[in-house]
Amino acid sequence: MEFRRAVHPEDPAAVEALVRATGVFSASEIAVARDLVEERIAKGAASGYEFLFVEDEAGLLGYACWGPIPCTERSHDLYWIAVRPERQGGGVGKRILEAAEEEIARAGGMRIYVETSTRAAYDPTRAFYERCGYARAATFDDFYAEGDGKAVYLKIVG
Numbered sequence: 001m002e003f004r005r006a007v008h009p010e011d012p013a014a015v016e017a018l019v020r021a022t023g024v025f026s027a028s029e030i031a032v033a034r035d036l037v038e039e040r041i042a043k044g045a046a047s048g049y050e051f052l053f054v055e056d057e058a059g060l061l062g063y064a065c066w067g068p069i070p071c072t073e074r075s076h077d078l079y080w081i082a083v084r085p086e087r088q089g090g091g092v093g094k095r096i097l098e099a100a101e102e103e104i105a106r107a108g109g110m111r112i113y114v115e116t117s118t119r120a121a122y123d124p125t126r127a128f129y130e131r132c133g134y135a136r137a138a139t140f141d142d143f144y145a146e147g148d149g150k151a152v153y154l155k156i157v158g
Contacts, residue, residue, distance in 0.1 A: 118149035
């Protein structure tokens with residue numbers, strides 16, 4: 001496993017394939033995941049999106065995307081974290097998350113917010129964040145759609 005921060009031209013397609021393979025994300029979510037990588041390529045750091053990619057001999061193993069929250073002093077959003085389905089549950093996601101947290105703290109970040117769905121399909125995702133020290137800070141019922149709320153998690157890192 002190798003970590004890298006640089007975004008490469010092939011990353012939008014690789015991220016799209018990865019998030020699609022998880023079987024959890026909707027078509028619009030998959031499009032957003034790809035769009036954020038493309039925006040980083042087009043605008044560089046001015047995009048506000050930071051990435052951490054993890055690769056192995058088979059290609060993209062997982063990644064995280066985060067960025068500072070506009071109009072805040074030290075708060076960051078963790079927008080995406082995803083791992084190839086066959087490697088989920090083996091600690092890869094936790095290693096990616098810890099590395100992203102270190103990068104955020106190193107950049108002066110203190111609070112990391114994560115938004116996720118309250119649908120049953122996201123139960124493992126919410127449990128993952130809780131195992132990694134995130135606390136549920138808010139819940140918004142029916143946020144994404146009827147019966148699909150938004151859960152907001154928070155972790156203080158610096």
